[in-house]
Amino acid sequence: MKTALTIAGTDPSGGAGIQADIKTMTANGVYAMSAVTALVAQNTTGVKSIMEVTPEFLAEQLDCVFTDIMPDAVKTGMVSSVPLIQVIARKLKEYRVEKLVVDPVMVATSGDRLISEEAVDALKAELLPLATVLTPNIPEAEVLSGMTIHGPEDMERAARSISERYGCAVLCKGGHDLNDANDLLWRSGEAKWFYGRRIDNPNTHGTGCTLSSAIASNLAKGYDLDTSVERAKTYLSGALASMLDLGQGKGPLDHLFNLEGEFVK
Secondary structure (H helix, E strand, O other): OOEEEEEEEOOOOOOOHHHHHHHHHHHOOOEEEEEEEEEEEEEOOEEEEEEEOOHHHHHHHHHHHHOOOOOOEEEEOOOOOHHHHHHHHHHHHHOOOOOEEEOOOOEOOOOOEOOOHHHHHHHHHHHHHHOOEEOOOHHHHHHHHOOOOOOHHHHHHHHHHHHHHHOOEEEEOOOOOOOOOOEEEEEOOEEEEEOOOOOOOOOOEOHHHHHHHHHHHHHHOOOOHHHHHHHHHHHHHHHHHOOOOOOOOOOEOOOOOOOOOHHHO
C-alpha cells in the first residue's frame, strides 16, 4: 500500500486540516500519516484560537514517521511560524523527500488569517523551492506573486512568476468568483488548464486541504502530475456534489462519498 504524510494543523470539526487530509488520503487509496503543526480551535464558522506545537516536538513527529514508514508523498498545509517552517524544510531535505505538495495556507475559508508576514517570507525562502507543486488559491497567488488577479490572463502571469521564482510547478486554483472552478497548472514554462464546473454548494470548508491531499495521494500511487491533478479535481467535485450539509457556517465536504462496503451499512 502506498503511503502519504500530511504536515498541518487540526480541525476539531473535521472539515479541514489534518482531519480532512486523512479522510481524503484514505478515500484515495493510500495509507495516511500525519504530523501536527498546531492545535486549531475552529469550526465551520471560523477560527477561535491556535496553539502551535514546539519546533522540537514537530521534529520528533517527523523523525518518527520518516524513520519507520517512509511516505511516498508528503503534503504540507497550515504552518504558521518561522521556526516550524524551518524544521519542516530541514527534515524534508534530510530524508530526501521527492514528491511534495505545498498548500500555502494563509487564509481560512472563513476569512481568518492563519499565518504571519514573517512566516510568509520563511515559506517563500525555505519551503516553496522544495515543492513538486504549489496549490495557491487566488488570494494566495496574489501574495506569492505580488500581482493582482482579475482573470485567466492574470492567473497565467502570476503562476508563471511564482513558478520561475521558486523552481516548481504551480496549480493556481480558480473559483473565488473568478471562473467556474477552472484551475491553471504552470510547469516548465507551459500552461495547462483544467476545466471544471461550479457546483452550487455553499459548504466549501476544507476544499483546499482536500484538493492538495488528493493530489499528494495520486502522486504517491505513481501517477504523473497532470493525471494526479485531474483525478484530484474529479474527486473534489464528487465530494462537493454529494451536498453534505453540516454546521452553522460553510460546512464540510463529504470526503467519503464513494465509500462502499459492509461496514458503512
